[in-house]
Amino acid sequence: MRSPIGIFDSGVGGLTVLGALRQRLPAENFVYLGDTARLPYGTKSAATVQRYAVNAAAHLAHHGIKLLVVACNTASSYALDVLVSTSAVPVVGVVEPGVRAAVATGPGRIGVIGTEGTVRSGAYQATLARLAPEAAVEAVPCPLLVPLAEEGWGDHPVTDEVARIYLKPLLEWRVETVILGCTHYPLLRPSLQRVVGPAVRLVDSAAAVADTVAVDHADLVTPGSGGGTVRIELTDASDRFLRITRAILGGEPERLAVVDVDSGSP
Amino acid sequence: MRSPIGIFDSGVGGLTVLGALRQRLPAENFVYLGDTARLPYGTKSAATVQRYAVNAAAHLAHHGIKLLVVACNTASSYALDVLVSTSAVPVVGVVEPGVRAAVATGPGRIGVIGTEGTVRSGAYQATLARLAPEAAVEAVPCPLLVPLAEEGWGDHPVTDEVARIYLKPLLEWRVETVILGCTHYPLLRPSLQRVVGPAVRLVDSAAAVADTVAVDHADLVTPGSGGGTVRIELTDASDRFLRITRAILGGEPERLAVVDVDSGSP
DSSP states (O other), X not given: OOOOEEEEESSSTXXXXXXXXXXXXXXXXXXXXXXXXXXXXXXXOHHHHHHHHHHHHHHHHTTTOSEEEEOOHHHHHHHHHHHHHHOSSOEEOSHHHHHHHHHTTOOSEEEEEEOHHHHHHTHHHHXXXXXXXXXXXXXXXXXXXXXXHHTTOSXXXXXXXXXXXXXXXXXXXXXXXXXXESTTGGGGHHHHHHHHOTTSEEEEHHHHHHHHHHHHTTTTSOOSSSOOOEEEEESOOOHHHHHHHHHHHTSOOSEEEEOOOTTSOO | OOOOXXXXXXXXXXXXXXXXXXXXXXXXXXXXXXXXXTOOOTTSOHHHHHHHHHHHXXXXXXXXXXXXXXXXXXXXXXXXXXXXXXXXSOEEOSHHHHHHHHHTTOOSEEEEEEOHHHHHHTHHHHHHHHHOTTSEEEEEEOTTHHHHHHTTOSSOHHHHHHHHHHHHHHHHTTOSEEEEESTTGGGGHHHHHHHHOTTSEEEEHHHHHHHHHHHHTTTTXXXXXXXXXXXXXXXXXXXXXXXXXXXXXTSOOSEEEEOOOTXXXX
């Protein structure tokens, strides 16, 4: 088998990135690792997230991956540097592609929403300052949005109300673009778009990550229009996670395994 | 130092049980372990929760504890049997004391709210069937209540709305007593009591657990009116968890350490 691309997320939100990658690279093989036994990462400290990310990368390395996609904003924010310095293969995070997509139509007033970890890390703020120094940036943590997405309440009055509370400072500031700084948030698009109004652009990094992989790593990807495989590995397979996995994939996963990555062994 | 009582929870919700124990046994020494690096347990599978609980118990055993209190409903529901069979010291869970407190004033219509794991395990339902076979029981999972408690929204319109949705079947059934089947839920009492109305009794197992320890294990506890110590250990110490810890304890913890329990070693 050709070497796969490895994708890693704290849970199943990163399947939105897998979906965009499969659409862009239909001949490619993918191994997706969701660390569902230890999620969420967004409320935990930098030290813990770095340790978990290194475990996950070591596990995927045993699959002989040729490229590592960190499809988790908290891990991309806290652990990208350590993953780049310890990984034998190229590493693509979600922060920079998301920022590029957000500033593609001009800087303006850019809001970032994400977990506490992602916002506190300052990764989006630093990347925006580097790539679009003229943009005005406000970032707000939204801790309840991941649980709401996992509850399947992406189009729900409670989510509208929670989003209204969290996004109030951005709306008062007349934000123009909001970066969805968590791979779960595309599941909340109906509520979020309703709350920000039709004039505000919501930027989801999934397609941008797929572009980055296809263009910046064109030498590694498998050309072709189909035939790629997907293997999904979860560190915990509760009914809950399987239900969300099916909802995001739109059906049963082809290959699914439960793995233990605590020790970093395969 | 006299042997301490060990208390274990997936996170910081179990500090509500620690509070009741300190009040009941002020001369006692306690070691509290919150597995904040791997929380929540409530959404994860039985196999994962059992593995984590055994790790945590092994870690506390290295402190020379004389009694283990499992101050987590999900762990009590999924892992009490395995802890009892592997522990060298007596083990007290939260389910049976909570049930005893609920049925003390007569059986009637008893509702149980808890995590998905706690409700699916059937532990409350089985314990109620054993101790109060004439009681009518309905249990409903409430996955968003822990994140709402951790957000500090225990007295908040969003929590009222979420509770109204989750508790609707219990209210239509004219529930008389609701067991708070998660050690985080006492933090939500203002919203929960508002939603169920003043006539419905909310039963929190913290005081009942303290009674069980003091009465059923009177031979082990340290008598006296003061002088006990508390050591708190967390597997992750993000600002978020420290903030919630302070809120529950009403101040800074006296002794706090960050520990690694993944391997079950101290």
